Amino acid sequence: MLNSVYELEKAALDIRKQLLSLCNKEVIHIGGDLSITDIMTVLWQYQMKYNPENTKDEKRDRFVLSKGHASAVTSFNQAAIGCFKAEDVIKEYATDQGRFSMHSCNLVNPFVEVSTGSLGHGLPIACGMAAALRLKGNTTSRVYTVMGDGEQSEGSIWEAVANAKRYQLGNLVAIVDYNGLEADGFLDEITGLGNIAEKYRTFGWNVKEFDGNDITVIKQNFDSLPPADSMIPTVFVCHTVKGKGVSFMENQMRWHAGKINDEQLEECIFHLDKAFERRWNKC
Amino acid sequence: MLNKGKETVSYLRNVMGAYMTELGKRDEKVVVVNADLSGTCRNTDFCKAYPERAFNTGIAEQNMISFAAGLAHEGFIPYTFSMAPFLTMRACEQCRTDVAYANLSVRLMGVYAGVSGGISGATHWALEDCGIMCAIPGMVVLEPSDAVQAKKMLDATLQYNGPIYIRSSVEPVKDIYDENCQFEVGSSTVLREGNDGTFLCSGVIVQYALEAAEIIRKQVGAEIRVVDMYSIKPIDENAIVSACMTGNIIVAQDHNIIGGLGSMVATVIAETGNGVKFRILGINDKFEAMAHANYLYRLNGIDTNGLVQSMLNMLRSN
Numbered sequence: 001m002l003n004s005v006y007e008l009e010k011a012a013l014d015i016r017k018q019l020l021s022l023c024n025k026e027v028i029h030i031g032g033d034l035s036i037t038d039i040m041t042v043l044w045q046y047q048m049k050y051n052p053e054n055t056k057d058e059k060r061d062r063f064v065l066s067k068g069h070a071s072a073v074t075s076f077n078q079a080a081i082g083c084f085k086a087e088d089v090i091k092e093y094a095t096d097q098g099r100f101s102m103h104s105c106n107l108v109n110p111f112v113e114v115s116t117g118s119l120g121h122g123l124p125i126a127c128g129m130a131a132a133l134r135l136k137g138n139t140t141s142r143v144y145t146v147m148g149d150g151e152q153s154e155g156s157i158w159e160a161v162a163n164a165k166r167y168q169l170g171n172l173v174a175i176v177d178y179n180g181l182e183a184d185g186f187l188d189e190i191t192g193l194g195n196i197a198e199k200y201r202t203f204g205w206n207v208k209e210f211d212g213n214d215i216t217v218i219k220q221n222f223d224s225l226p227p228a229d230s231m232i233p234t235v236f237v238c239h240t241v242k243g244k245g246v247s248f249m250e251n252q253m254r255w256h257a258g259k260i261n262d263e264q265l266e267e268c269i270f271h272l273d274k275a276f277e278r279r280w281n282k283c
Numbered sequence: 284m285l286n287k288g289k290e291t292v293s294y295l296r297n298v299m300g301a302y303m304t305e306l307g308k309r310d311e312k313v314v315v316v317n318a319d320l321s322g323t324c325r326n327t328d329f330c331k332a333y334p335e336r337a338f339n340t341g342i343a344e345q346n347m348i349s350f351a352a353g354l355a356h357e358g359f360i361p362y363t364f365s366m367a368p369f370l371t372m373r374a375c376e377q378c379r380t381d382v383a384y385a386n387l388s389v390r391l392m393g394v395y396a397g398v399s400g401g402i403s404g405a406t407h408w409a410l411e412d413c414g415i416m417c418a419i420p421g422m423v424v425l426e427p428s429d430a431v432q433a434k435k436m437l438d439a440t441l442q443y444n445g446p447i448y449i450r451s452s453v454e455p456v457k458d459i460y461d462e463n464c465q466f467e468v469g470s471s472t473v474l475r476e477g478n479d480g481t482f483l484c485s486g487v488i489v490q491y492a493l494e495a496a497e498i499i500r501k502q503v504g505a506e507i508r509v510v511d512m513y514s515i516k517p518i519d520e521n522a523i524v525s526a527c528m529t530g531n532i533i534v535a536q537d538h539n540i541i542g543g544l545g546s547m548v549a550t551v552i553a554e555t556g557n558g559v560k561f562r563i564l565g566i567n568d569k570f571e572a573m574a575h576a577n578y579l580y581r582l583n584g585i586d587t588n589g590l591v592q593s594m595l596n597m598l599r600s601n
Binding site for chain 2: 106113114115117118120121124125126127128129130131132133135136155156159160162163166167
């Protein structure tokens with residue numbers, strides 16, 4: 001487990017570089033992978049109780065990737081904690097019978113709790129898992145689920161939002177990657193969703209709204225989560241930038257999914273390294 | 284095995300709903316998930332006996348199934364109850380992607396099978412549920428014809444690993460079996476022997492087929508076999524191949540003529556290369572206005588008289 005902001009930011013840098021290396025080889029959902037890289041890094045490499053040696057440990061935290069297309073950023077974080085090697089992800093991604101692909105699949109990858117891909121499913125399933133933990137008397141494990149912002153248009157999400165409050169699932173932590181862009185364009189132009197945080201608040205959830213690309217803030221919010229045996233579900237509405245860290249991808253609809261060439265890869269990594277060095281005064 | 288002498292009927296919804304309490308007693312992994320129809324689906328006894336194991340998602344069938352999938356991921360055996368059309372169509376993708384893809388032992392209990400919802404109208408009929416659920420990889424599809432069999436079926440659901448859809452009629456059904464009746468996923472039961480033709484049926488129609496076979500024997504002396512095909516998927520291929528030897532097969536089910544038991548049987552006949560006179564009876568691929576189930580069975584030729592006429596026509600065409 002990593003502890004310091006420096007270590008976590010360094011880890012997030014590594015994840016971004018791995019994502020871009022993969023993006024140089026295959027088409028991946030790079031925009032949404034990059035927007036939640038910081039959240040996923042803190043979640044997997046700091047926050048979650050998860051032992052790759054014992055994936056069925058009753059005391060583990062559960063993770064459901066509701067925005068299933070962010071499989072690459074999930075896999076690289078799982079690689080970082082020892083589930084497999086990052087090179088395996090790059091080597092096997094989108095190959096026949098490979099463990100890694102456009103969406104996460106439990107049939108080939110035992111570190112995937114729930115196979116996902118179709119939107120609006122993760123939160124409802126996570127509710128059932130959280131209720132099951134309560135029924136089993138498990139008062140310490142949490143269920144984390146990461147959703148997209150466009151995904152909030154699915155009616156099944158709001159069925160589950162009401163349900164989670166009704167069953168007092170304080171062991172449930174939902175995270176919304178609020179990058180403002182969906183496949184067809186800007187969220188505000190496509191849907192009438194309006195203020196997402198306010199909607200969760202109206203349903204009686206514990207709502208935290210913050211910068212989802214600021215590791216210091218992300219860590220603070222995980223640190224101040226109510227205990228797993230509390231009675232109110234929590235949502236993190238994380239304001240993020242789609243394509244975060246790569247200037248030509250940031251806030252660009254066309255980088256929802258895509259592939260980069262060798263030159264772009266070199267340029268991206270150069271700038272990511274530079275930014276990191278500048279931030280930590282290592283130049 | 285057969286219930287002889289008694290002329291009693293049962294309501295499968297009452298029997299199966301009440302039997303959930305027994306299953307709950309036997310296995311503490313049994314949980315029930317409703318979507319605001321716990322009364323309609325007769326789960327109130329279970330909810331009172333095991334309140335901590337009874338969930339209600341409100342009128343949200345998609346969430347009911349996904350929530351149940353979450354419970355099953357953690358080792359529980361969730362029984363989800365709703366009217367068959369809502370369960371199989373409103374929550375179709377959840378049944379497929381959240382339950383079947385993960386091979387979870389979720390029990391999908393669809394009441395109001397076929398047109399048994401009667402005067403509630405087509406919104407509450409399940410004309411397509413078998414076709415939909417049979418098309419989902421790994422999904423078992425069952426339909427009980429009587430109360431004793433329904434309980435044996437539920438007993439089996441405690442042991443079976445993987446998803447199961449059970450459709451059941453809300454029309455009364457005759458008590459066909461005695462307590463020694465056998466139930467096995469993928470099997471069937473010959474209720475009446477005969478070598479001149481075969482009725483392959485499931486659910487509420489089985490009782491009509493038994494009556495029809497008796498009438499035919501009295502009218503023309505032909506001996507018609509009646510097979511209860513309670514396991515629609517996997518289907519009992521041996522029973523179908525054997526039925527082909529009788530030369531005349533009529534499949535009847537309270538379901539659209541497309542996609543139900545008839546389609547499953549037809550596939551087996553074609554794949555095994557058997558030549559046999561064959562007809563599928565069911566709801567004739569047409570929406571009707573609301574009406575009582577018995578009227579609709581008569582209209583579509585799947586009541587006793589309809590079965591008699593169809594079989595006599597087939598026998599005469601020899």
